[in-house]
Amino acid sequence: MTGDADADGDPGMLADVAALAARHIRARRSACVAPARADEILSERLAAYDFAEPLDGVTVAADLLDLLGGHAVRSDHPAYFGLFNPPPLVAAVAGDIVTAAVNPQLAAWGHAPAAAEIERKLVELFGSLVWRGDDDAAGTFTSGGSEANHSAVLLALARRYPDWAQHGLPCGVRPVLYVSAQSHLAWMKIARAVGLGDRAVRLVEPEDGLALTGEALRRAVLRDGEADPLMLVGTAGTTAHGAIDDLAGFGQVARELGIHMHVDAAWAGGALLSPRGRDLMPGLDLADTVTIDPHKWLAVPMGAGLFLSRTWHSLDEAFGVTTGYMPATVANRRDPYVHSMQWSRRFTGGKLFMALATMGLPGYARMIERQIALGDRLRSRLREDGWTIANDTALPLVCFSALGAEDVATKKIEDAVVGTGRAWLSSVRCRGRLVLRACITSFEANEGDVDLLLGLLNDAREPVAR
Ligand SMILES: Cc1ncc(COP(=O)(O)O)c(C=O)c1O
Secondary structure, X not given: OOOOHHHOOOOOHHHHHHHHHHHHHHOHHHOOOOOOOXXXXXXXXXXXXXXXXXXXXXXXXXXXXXXXXXXXXXOOOOOEOOOOXXXXXXXXXXXXXXXXXXXXXXXXXXXXXXXXXXXXXHHHHHHHHHOOOOOOOEEEEEOOHHHHHHHHHHHHHHHHOXXXXXXXXXXXXXXXXXXXXXXXXXXXXXXXXXXOOHHHEEEEOOOOOOOOOHHHHHHHHHHOOOOEEEEEEEEEOOOOOOOEOXXXXXXXXXXXXXXXXXXXXOOHHHHHHOHHHHOOOOOHHHOXXXXXXXXXXXXXXXXXXXXXXXXXXXXXXXXXXXXXXXXXXXXXXXXXXXXXXXXXXXXXXXXXXHHHHHHHHHHHHHHHHHHHHHHHHHHHHHHHOOEEEOOOOOOOEEEEEEOOOOHHHHHHHHHHHHHOOOOEOEEEXXXXXXXXXXXXXXXXXXXXXXXXXXXHHHHHHHXXXX
């Protein structure tokens, strides 16, 4: 007996769709990076889908690729110097296809032993890079950096208040989190989600407007007499400026005051795969927990976050539950659902496994160091051409402005460059002024792309300067 033929397509269609996806990837360099918005065209094209009749799968997939690629900022383009959204590595896309085809259930170890063990191996690899040789680090894959940071708060709560898992917060306590004012503001959403609210997040201003020092952090904690310090969060690679907080200083404060230390290395944590990148984050090993997003610098498809902890025990405290309807735990194995906010979960590690296995650690190291070198090139060429560099980082993220430019002029330059459709960059505030921000986001970017951006910037500056 066969199943309901209408309920599913022919698996052979996957080969045709994969061929279309491959063509899309090959063509991306020739795409317009930032096409004009096409709201009306989009509504018209989507109106054609009333779902009344079944359509041919390959035809729909071709249309979907065209819709997604043709009417969007092409963050997969080599001349996209934007936010931390690189194109996905082909091997990682392949890993995601395999994952979707098999669809392992990552809740219980016994249901998906290979997937669970692959993820454990990856957790141990990244844990040993963070904690320098400690090969028993704990952790779990997440949907992204926000979930990983959220997990850190739950672990800190479980550690700080031993009855929290059963009874919630003790009466009258006001736990607070200390983070740089330059941190990623998912911290606000997380504070709301755990019932603490925005005011529990102390946004401490870095003295230089970029990276927060341990001393400034210590002063902020000590000034805060009545509050109950729950955790200190250092950021390694801030979203706006690529700054790295003084993690060694944070570690000292955390040890002295007995506070949980978390490092949000969502983007820059990927650089741990390169020897040069590893040296950029001194003090990272002092963290109790760390966030790294493989869907950022490590270029695997979204969403892929990684939450690392020094110990399994703290993950048990935060997430541990038991129930009779789950399959029995296999002796000496860990069921992923008791270490994660998620229950049924995608095999997120599969795409990273494919990328690592096919490129090897040396391949990833070369990719990262090439991007760091391109950042250096952009920085030095900008200086040579009379631009002022506004941030201070060895990571490939450069903030800069035209000499003496007011905010309006900076915005005009940004709009002019983006308006050419040949490159994309953004603007951010840095020490009170609007500056341009260019991040070497794509592993396909090369010297020609950097020089193209520079040419477009110089052209855009001319009329504004006049
Ligand atoms: C430093 C940092 N932390 C956390 C996040 C949030 O990560 P996600 O978007 O994967 O949830 C970002 C996103 O850009 C980030 O830059």
